[in-house]
Amino acid sequence: MTQTWSLTPAQREDVVSRLVSNICALAHVQGLELSAEVAAVAAAAIEKKAYTAAEVAARTTTGNRPLAETTSGYARKLGELVIQTVKDGGKVEGVAMPGAAAAAGTVTHVDLAGSRDFLTADATEQLLAALLAPGSSVSTIRFSTKSFGRDAAAVAARAIAAVSGVLREADISDVIAGRPEDEALEVLRVLSGALAGAPQLTALNLSDNALGEKGVRACEAVLKGNAPLESLSLQNVGLSVHACRATAELLADPSRLRRLQLFNNMSGDEGATHIAGLLARAPRMEDIRFASSRVGPAGGIALAKSLMAGSCLVRLDFSDNPLTAEVAPALAAALAGQPALRALNLNDTGLGPDGVATLCGGLLQSYAAAEAAGRPRQQLEELGLALNEVDPDAAKAVAALVAAHARSLRSVNLRENELGDRGAVTLARALAVLAAPQSVDLVGNQIRRVGAVAAAKAVAGKASLQLLALDENEISEAGLDELRSVMAAAGKAAALGPLDENMEEDDEEEEEEEDAGDDFGLAQLLSRAAAIN
Numbered sequence: 001m002t003q004t005w006s007l008t009p010a011q012r013e014d015v016v017s018r019l020v021s022n023i024c025a026l027a028h029v030q031g032l033e034l035s036a037e038v039a040a041v042a043a044a045a046i047e048k049k050a051y052t053a054a055e056v057a058a059r060t061t062t063g064n065r066p067l068a069e070t071t072s073g074y075a076r077k078l079g080e081l082v083i084q085t086v087k088d089g090g091k092v093e094g095v096a097m098p099g100a101a102a103a104a105g106t107v108t109h110v111d112l113a114g115s116r117d118f119l120t121a122d123a124t125e126q127l128l129a130a131l132l133a134p135g136s137s138v139s140t141i142r143f144s145t146k147s148f149g150r151d152a153a154a155v156a157a158r159a160i161a162a163v164s165g166v167l168r169e170a171d172i173s174d175v176i177a178g179r180p181e182d183e184a185l186e187v188l189r190v191l192s193g194a195l196a197g198a199p200q201l202t203a204l205n206l207s208d209n210a211l212g213e214k215g216v217r218a219c220e221a222v223l224k225g226n227a228p229l230e231s232l233s234l235q236n237v238g239l240s241v242h243a244c245r246a247t248a249e250l251l252a253d254p255s256r257l258r259r260l261q262l263f264n265n266m267s268g269d270e271g272a273t274h275i276a277g278l279l280a281r282a283p284r285m286e287d288i289r290f291a292s293s294r295v296g297p298a299g300g301i302a303l304a305k306s307l308m309a310g311s312c313l314v315r316l317d318f319s320d321n322p323l324t325a326e327v328a329p330a331l332a333a334a335l336a337g338q339p340a341l342r343a344l345n346l347n348d349t350g351l352g353p354d355g356v357a358t359l360c361g362g363l364l365q366s367y368a369a370a371e372a373a374g375r376p377r378q379q380l381e382e383l384g385l386a387l388n389e390v391d392p393d394a395a396k397a398v399a400a401l402v403a404a405h406a407r408s409l410r411s412v413n414l415r416e417n418e419l420g421d422r423g424a425v426t427l428a429r430a431l432a433v434l435a436a437p438q439s440v441d442l443v444g445n446q447i448r449r450v451g452a453v454a455a456a457k458a459v460a461g462k463a464s465l466q467l468l469a470l471d472e473n474e475i476s477e478a479g480l481d482e483l484r485s486v487m488a489a490a491g492k493a494a495a496l497g498p499l500d501e502n503m504e505e506d507d508e509e510e511e512e513e514e515d516a517g518d519d520f521g522l523a524q525l526l527s528r529a530a531a532i533n
Contacts, residue, residue, distance in 0.1 A: 023039045049081060056149070118178065139167055144175065146175060148191070170204055176188065188215055189219075196222045203229070210237070259286060262293060264291070264292045265293045271293070272290065283309045291345075307337075313341050314340050320348045326355075339370070339377055344382065353388075381409060390417035410438045416443065421450045425450060442455060449483075460495075471499050472503070480502065484496065
């Protein structure tokens with residue numbers, strides 16, 4: 001017969017009594033004097049949190065966990081919470097301490113994020129007291145890092161219902177950790193059902209929950225309901241092909257969506273195609289993140305084409321997906337119709353030198369066409385093309401794109417490419433015309449003295465510069481001295497990133513090519529940028 005782990009009320013009272021002494025003693029050693037009343041309240045709260053965590057662990061574990069192992073986990077949790085409580089001056093997260101004054105003013109935000117706690121119904125009542133109070137005006141909730149069981153979810157649903165008329169933003173990310181699947185799915189259904197009754201809900205975060213297709217469908221009530229969702233986040237939720245299809249299916253009317261965040265999932269090409277179908281029905285989309293989701297050429301092309309549904313895009317992040325150069329023409333064509341775009345992150349997308357050149361060239365052509373027609377064009381502030389094998393030839397296209405955004409570009413990320421000295425010198429000519437660069441990352445680019453010093457001279461005189469990163473290159477000792485001298489002379493020594501991983505080489509740098517960049521009209525762009533600045 002399987003034994004169920006538990007402690008008697010007398011045993012738990014004894015633990016609380018011992019904790020009071022331990023808290024007071026440890027606080028005294030730290031120079032903090034706590035009253036017996038404060039220590040007693042803290043001890044009771046700590047024991048309840050640790051006991052609940054142990055109960056959940058004992059119930060969730062597959063097979064027979066030795067009772068002694070559960071008891072050890074209970075003891076470890078007690079110790080962790082006692083130490084944290086003393087560090088926090090005797091305060092326990094989510095617990096009203098004796099003598100604490102009530103918060104002044106009207107509470108509009110409730111944020112439970114912090115330590116990992118397995119909530120009971122009573123603990124949830126205390127934590128969500130601001131929502132349950134008569135006439136509550138809480139419009140933003142964040143339940144993240146608190147694990148809800150069925151009883152706790154019922155209380156949370158009641159609290160959500162109490163503020164349903166004014167609730168606008170709900171973050172219920174990471175709220176089912178450690179729960180058995182059937183209980184976790186039930187919790188999601190209960191919370192989703194409550195949120196479906198919030199007619200003004202515009203932002204929903206379901207990230208960091210082990211959703212999969214079952215979890216997505218457990219949230220059907222809120223996804224398929226009448227809430228005017230403008231922002232949806234499903235990051236790190238196991239968004240498989242089937243889960244992507246469920247998401248696209250349940251969001252029957254995504255026309256109000258302005259922000260979609262998908263990250264660290266297993267979507268692949270087929271899943272991306274389902275999401276592309278959703279994006280094709282979201283013409284107001286401004287902020288898209290579909291990163292680290294195993295999307296290849298087919299899915300990337302589908303996503304790129306879906307962007308043409310609207311022209312409001314401000315931020316796009318497709319990073320860490322094996323898109324390859326095949327996606328570049330479709331992506332360039334799609335981005336050409338996004339005049340409001342400010343941030344483009346294509347780091348680690350396998351574009352390769354040809355894909356990067358195609359993308360940059362396509363964008364430059366669209367700018368020329370827009371200017372000729374008197375239409376507004378993009379003014380990029382952030383450009384990410386790291387880990388794309390950008391070589392000296394592709395650097396010409398990148399430099400031309402950088403120069404085309406001389407007035408607006410703040411951040412350039414080209415780390416871990418293959419620029420070499422020639423590519424770095426070419427890029428430096430474009431960096432020199434930037435009006436207010438803040439961050440330039442050229443880490444890991446096979447750059448030697450000539451390229452490093454050229455980059456430093458290009459940006460050292462910019463008052464806005466906060467970081468020039470050149471580590472993991474091949475700069476000689478003499479080159480490092482010159483590099484540091486250039487930055488120091490401009491009063492920007494602090495902006496030079498660490499060089500601990502630099503691989504010193506002899507001074508055998510390649511010579512600059514005088515016509516570098518001409519294929520993309522770089523010389524003309526540099527001249528225009530200089531005139532503007």
